[in-house]
Amino acid sequence: MSLIVQKFGGSSVADAEGIKRVARRVADTRRAGNDVVVVVSAMGDTTDDLLDLAAEVTPNSGASRELDMLLTAGERISMAVLAMAVNAEEGVTAKSFTGSQAGMITDGIHGSARLVEVNPGRIRRALEEGDVAIVAGFQGMNRQTGDITTLGRGGSDTTAVALAAALDADVCEIYSDVDGVFTADPRVVPSAHKLDTITSEEMLEMAANGSKILHLRSVEYARRFNLKLHVRSSFSQLEGTVVIPENTEDFKPNNLKEIPLEQPLISGVAHDRSQAKVTVVGVPDVPGSAAQVFGLLNEANINLDMIVQNISTDRPNVTDISFTLPQDQGDKAVATLSLAKEKLGFEEIKYTEEIGKLSLVGAGMKANPGVSFKFFEALSNAGVNIQMISTSEIRISVITELEKLDEAVRAVHTAFELDTEGEATVYGGTGR
Amino acid sequence: MSLIVQKFGGSSVADAEGIKRVARRVADTRRAGNDVVVVVSAMGDTTDDLLDLAAEVTPNSGASRELDMLLTAGERISMAVLAMAVNAEEGVTAKSFTGSQAGMITDGIHGSARLVEVNPGRIRRALEEGDVAIVAGFQGMNRQTGDITTLGRGGSDTTAVALAAALDADVCEIYSDVDGVFTADPRVVPSAHKLDTITSEEMLEMAANGSKILHLRSVEYARRFNLKLHVRSSFSQLEGTVVIPENTEDFKPNNLKEIPLEQPLISGVAHDRSQAKVTVVGVPDVPGSAAQVFGLLNEANINLDMIVQNISTDRPNVTDISFTLPQDQGDKAVATLSLAKEKLGFEEIKYTEEIGKLSLVGAGMKANPGVSFKFFEALSNAGVNIQMISTSEIRISVITELEKLDEAVRAVHTAFELDTEGEATVYGGTGR
Numbered sequence: 001m002s003l004i005v006q007k008f009g010g011s012s013v014a015d016a017e018g019i020k021r022v023a024r025r026v027a028d029t030r031r032a033g034n035d036v037v038v039v040v041s042a043m044g045d046t047t048d049d050l051l052d053l054a055a056e057v058t059p060n061s062g063a064s065r066e067l068d069m070l071l072t073a074g075e076r077i078s079m080a081v082l083a084m085a086v087n088a089e090e091g092v093t094a095k096s097f098t099g100s101q102a103g104m105i106t107d108g109i110h111g112s113a114r115l116v117e118v119n120p121g122r123i124r125r126a127l128e129e130g131d132v133a134i135v136a137g138f139q140g141m142n143r144q145t146g147d148i149t150t151l152g153r154g155g156s157d158t159t160a161v162a163l164a165a166a167l168d169a170d171v172c173e174i175y176s177d178v179d180g181v182f183t184a185d186p187r188v189v190p191s192a193h194k195l196d197t198i199t200s201e202e203m204l205e206m207a208a209n210g211s212k213i214l215h216l217r218s219v220e221y222a223r224r225f226n227l228k229l230h231v232r233s234s235f236s237q238l239e240g241t242v243v244i245p246e247n248t249e250d251f252k253p254n255n256l257k258e259i260p261l262e263q264p265l266i267s268g269v270a271h272d273r274s275q276a277k278v279t280v281v282g283v284p285d286v287p288g289s290a291a292q293v294f295g296l297l298n299e300a301n302i303n304l305d306m307i308v309q310n311i312s313t314d315r316p317n318v319t320d321i322s323f324t325l326p327q328d329q330g331d332k333a334v335a336t337l338s339l340a341k342e343k344l345g346f347e348e349i350k351y352t353e354e355i356g357k358l359s360l361v362g363a364g365m366k367a368n369p370g371v372s373f374k375f376f377e378a379l380s381n382a383g384v385n386i387q388m389i390s391t392s393e394i395r396i397s398v399i400t401e402l403e404k405l406d407e408a409v410r411a412v413h414t415a416f417e418l419d420t421e422g423e424a425t426v427y428g429g430t431g432r
Numbered sequence: 433m434s435l436i437v438q439k440f441g442g443s444s445v446a447d448a449e450g451i452k453r454v455a456r457r458v459a460d461t462r463r464a465g466n467d468v469v470v471v472v473s474a475m476g477d478t479t480d481d482l483l484d485l486a487a488e489v490t491p492n493s494g495a496s497r498e499l500d501m502l503l504t505a506g507e508r509i510s511m512a513v514l515a516m517a518v519n520a521e522e523g524v525t526a527k528s529f530t531g532s533q534a535g536m537i538t539d540g541i542h543g544s545a546r547l548v549e550v551n552p553g554r555i556r557r558a559l560e561e562g563d564v565a566i567v568a569g570f571q572g573m574n575r576q577t578g579d580i581t582t583l584g585r586g587g588s589d590t591t592a593v594a595l596a597a598a599l600d601a602d603v604c605e606i607y608s609d610v611d612g613v614f615t616a617d618p619r620v621v622p623s624a625h626k627l628d629t630i631t632s633e634e635m636l637e638m639a640a641n642g643s644k645i646l647h648l649r650s651v652e653y654a655r656r657f658n659l660k661l662h663v664r665s666s667f668s669q670l671e672g673t674v675v676i677p678e679n680t681e682d683f684k685p686n687n688l689k690e691i692p693l694e695q696p697l698i699s700g701v702a703h704d705r706s707q708a709k710v711t712v713v714g715v716p717d718v719p720g721s722a723a724q725v726f727g728l729l730n731e732a733n734i735n736l737d738m739i740v741q742n743i744s745t746d747r748p749n750v751t752d753i754s755f756t757l758p759q760d761q762g763d764k765a766v767a768t769l770s771l772a773k774e775k776l777g778f779e780e781i782k783y784t785e786e787i788g789k790l791s792l793v794g795a796g797m798k799a800n801p802g803v804s805f806k807f808f809e810a811l812s813n814a815g816v817n818i819q820m821i822s823t824s825e826i827r828i829s830v831i832t833e834l835e836k837l838d839e840a841v842r843a844v845h846t847a848f849e850l851d852t853e854g855e856a857t858v859y860g861g862t863g864r
Contacts, residue, residue: 016488023489050509056448057455057513060520069528070512073505077482080502081489088492096501101578122578146533146554 002170003127004029007039007137007160011177012234013078014044019085022175022234026082026132027090035127037167038094038134039160040082042074050074063111068139068150072099075136075156083134094132097122099139100148104159106140112152113140118166135163154215161218165225172227174214175234180241181206181213183268183418188406191419195241195267200229202267202361203243205395209359210272219243265371266362266416271409275305276330277355277387277399279322280337282315282347292344293321293337300336302329305357306390306399318347322388324399327353355387356405359397360412366393378415384408434602435559436461439471439569439592443609444666445510446476451517454607454666458514458564459522467559469599470526470566471592472514474506482506495543500571500582504531507568507588515566526564529554531571532580535598536591538572544584545572550598567595586647593650597657604659606646607666612673613638613645615700615850620838623851627673627699632661634699634793635675637827641791642704651675697803698794698848703841707737708762709787709819709831711754712769714747714779724776725753725769732768734761737789738822738831750779754820756831759785787819788837791829792844798825810847816840 006029008022022040030036050070054061061067079096086094103119126133137156140149151158157174164172181203184192198206200223207216213231222229223245232240283289290309297304305324325333334351337344365371375396379386384407388399400408413419438461440454454472462468482502486493493499511528518526535551558565569588572581583590589606596604613635616624630638632655639648645663654661655677664672715721722741729736737756757765766783769776797803807828811818816839820831832840845851 016485019489053448053509053513054516057451057517058520061516062520064516064519066512066515066519066528069530070509070516073508073512076505076508077485077502080498080505081485083498084486084493084496084502085489087496087498088490088494096498098501 001033001035003035003037003167005037005039005160005164005167005169005172007156007172007174008041008234009156009174009176010041010044010047012175013040013082016081018234019043019078019081020089023082023085023090025175025234026086026094026134027092030092030132036132037123037127037163037169038082038132039137039156039163040075040078040134041137041156042071043078043081046074046077047071065110065147068110068113069148071150072136072139072148075099075138079134079136086132086134092132093130094134095126096134096136097126098136099159100141102133102135102163104140104162105143106149106151108142108145108147108149110147110149113142113149115140115151115158115162117143118162120163120166123163123167135159154217157215157218158221161221161225161227161229165221165227169227171230172222173230173232173240174218175232176213177233177235178213179233179236179238180231181211181243181268183266184409184413185211185271188271188409189269189413189419192268192413193418193420196239197242197244198267199363200243200245202363202394203229205359205361205392206268206270209270209361209395209397210274210357211268211270214243265364265368266360266418268361268418269409269413269416270359270361271405272357272359273402273405274327275324275355275357275399276327276351276353277322277324278330278333278337279320279350280344280346281320281350282318283321284345285317285319289319289344290321292340296336296340296344297323297333300332302333302336306388306397308388324355324357324388354402355399356402356408357397357399358405358408358412359395360416361395363394365396372396374415375412378411379408382407382411384411433465433467435467435469435599437469437471437592437596437599437601437604439588439604439606440473440514440666441588441606441608442473442476442479444607445472445514448513450666451475451510451513452521455514455517455522457607457666458518458526458566459524462524462564468564469555469559469595469601470514470564471569471588471595472507472510472566473569473588474503475510475513478506478509479503497542497579500542501580503582504568504571504580507531507570511566511568515564518564518566524564525562526566527558528566528568529558530568531591532573534565534567534595536572536594537575538581538583540574540577540579540581542579542581545574545581547572547583547590547594549575550594552595552598555595555599567591586649589647589650590653593653593657593659593661597653597659601659603662604654605662605664605672606650607664608645609665609667610645611665611668611670612663613643613675613700615698616841616845617643617703620703620841621701621845621851624700624845625850625852628671629674629676630699631795632675632677633826634795635661637791637793637824638700638702641702641793641827641829642706642789643700643702646675697796697800698792698850700793700850701841701845701848702791702793703837704789704791705834705837706759707756707787707789707831708759708783708785709754709756710762710765710769711752711782712776712778713752713782714750715753716777717749717751721751721776722753724772728768728772728776729755729765732764734765734768738820738829740820756787756789756820786834787831788834788840789829789831790837790840790844791827792848793827795826797828804828806847807844810843811840814839814843816843 105117106113229243515528538545661675
């Protein structure tokens with residue numbers, strides 16, 4: 001008998017049919033003799049509807065105690081109806097628990113609270129009594145004040161992974177409307193194929209570089225607690241992708257074929273359209289000028305990604321500094337730098353969102369120096385111009401023109417022989 | 433400075449406009465220097481929508497732990513957006529609290545829990561800090577299990593009255609879409625007028641006999657705790673109706689003219705279309721046969737209202753027993769009696785929902801024997817046939833044909849000189 005944590009996203013419980021389908025799967029897992037804890041997101045568009053309501057009432061709510069209270073109603077609804085369906089339609093006893101009832105203790109930062117403790121005493125008791133425990137994702141409680149908090153983006157994944165770690169679960173299954181982790185986004189590369197396994201290190205790089213299947217935070221959490229994740233679809237019975245924690249020599253996937261001894265060279269190609277590029281033109285080429293630029297951006301809490309500094313050959317004594325950052329921080333970055341124009345002594349700022357980031361990820365590239373040659377050759381053959389480059393031990397990333405991005409992804413995917421025949425199945429529209 | 437509890441029903445917060453209107457009123461009350469606690473129902477049709485969702489997922493949820501969890505999401509939404517509006521639009525600090533956070537402790541009967549304790553420590557602290565406290569109506573927590581419960585029909589009124597009593601509030605204002613308590617339902621009697629005051633004893637009789645403006649339970653609660661209720665509209669600034677607790681000799685209504693020393697003879701005419709009549713025909717006229725009939729109905733938890741036993745002159749040794757009860761208990765009553773037909777020895781059961789109940793209520797009738805004469809004379813002049821009669825110290829009720837009910841209400845209203853010129857204003861469609 002295993003203890004299995006199953007997390008279902010909003011697209012899996014978008015309507016009554018979805019709720020019933022999920023109830024069936026939960027009940028089947030329980031009937032197979034497992035202990036089951038379910039973490040559920042708000043139904044379909046509920047969270048957006050609640051945000052719209054808040055915006056109608058006031059444009060000035062911001063991230064606040066009250067907005068958190070409002071948004072948590074969404075999971076309260078989905079968990080209660082799911083529990084009803086499991087009880088009444090499937091005849092398997094189930095109880096729902098809010099984040100606070102499930103012992104998800106957080107700090108007090110409304111809108112993006114961090115977990116400080118997980119005390120799932122009531123969940124353990126429910127399991128001991130033979131019940132399926134259904135837990136509201138995304139939410140917790142600040143113990144100091146008793147106020148309800150939300151965990152921010154990817155919050156339900158975090159709830160699931162944190163609960164699985166606290167309960168020492170055998171596996172945490174993350175259900176969405178896609179079959180697993182693919183070698184590339186199937187909407188861009190129709191010949192992309194699903195990976196049976198991926199290491200958590202690789203998954204971290206994929207998530208950090210544009211893959212939306214799992215949130216970075218939950219992958220980090222799972223890796224830290226040596227927890228096995230299984231990414232799969234609630235719309236099919238197919239096995240998905242198992243994210244294997246490192247340092248797990250005796251790792252035995254549950255109900256899955258053994259992990260191959262040798263990891264494939266490359267896991268996949270991730271892409272990201274959410275970045276923008278800022279170029280600070282004509283910065284005086286003296287020691288400390290780059291430090292000043294990045295010091296200011298750091299004070300403004302702006303997250304930089306890639307950075308390049310070019311010495312301009314035709315203009316001595318000045319340099320250009322380029323960096324990328326999330327588009328939604330673009331305005332703030334430009335404003336911060338513009339206010340310090342005199343102090344920094346640069347000529348002008350250029351800002352563009354017409355860029356894309358492409359990342360090749362694979363644990364195997366550590367030991368294979370030929371990877372970067374093949375990578376740049378593929379981009380060159382496809383006529384893709386490279387604006388910036390960054391690398392880690394298991395990743396190479398480049399910034400390209402936005403309109404060349406899809407073509408670049410397909411070219412790299414093909415060059416590393418990741419293509420399969422036939423098309424990948426994508427359920428629903430969002431691919432979340 | 434007063435402590436004022438304000439309760440807003442679903443029709444007052446049906447949409448973003450309603451929320452903003454209520455926020456303005458709450459903030460104005462606070463700005464006038466009062467401590468303010470707000471109890472809010474779910475927005476408009478939210479509760480019905482949630483019930484529909486539950487029914488879509490399973491027809492077998494019943495009253496349950498999970499249904500209670502589901503329904504409480506409605507108040508969670510309305511209280512959070514109201515708190516946002518008061519904070520951000522009105523600039524008055526406000527905090528929202530769930531039933532559990534507000535210390536509404538109940539027994540464990542899901543769907544119709546009873547309050548066992550009210551511990552509003554967090555509400556007191558919020559008031560001390562100068563905040564408006566906004567509390568979710570209708571909900572509480574079973575302390576033994578930590579499970580969320582709901583208080584059943586009229587639950588938000590009960591929350592408001594119970595909180596007001598626990599906080600020793602100066603007044604509990606119950607807001608809806610009508611201006612107060614009327615001498616009759618203005619949809620039936622356009623010349624009905626609003627009462628400035630009514631005693632809680634009279635209000636109890638009105639509520640128990642079909643007036644829907646206040647729920648019986650909250651009137652009982654307010655009377656028990658000697659709490660002043662003020663029934664008024666959230667759509668106007670008019671003073672409403674003050675429900676005066678008895679035994680309050682030094683009663684001074686807040687911001688209202690003094691109570692007249694002499695109560696008017698009659699407060700109003702209530703009517704009720706939700707009753708049915710059962711007649712058990714040909715019961716053996718022996719001692720104990722009526723007791724047997726009512727004993728069986730009592731065991732089946734059926735609430736009887738009026739009872740009449742007629743000796744049939746043309747059939748010696750048998751009698752007919754008639755009683756009224758809520759229509760939704762009709763099937764159960766008929767089934768219960770039919771199963772015992774042989775044991776009870778009656779001939780047949782007649783069942784009809786084509787009846788109406790009319791009640792004349794007034795504390796002044798205690799000392800005025802002329803009231804019943806005038807009452808029956810008015811009904812007789814209007815050609816209304818009376819099927820059953822019951823009375824209390826301050827009430828006379830009759831059962832009439834359903835199709836004659838409205839006419840009967842108008843006739844009695846006129847006979848007791850309750851008519852005014854002009855028509856009463858009714859906001860919204862429901863008159864709740």
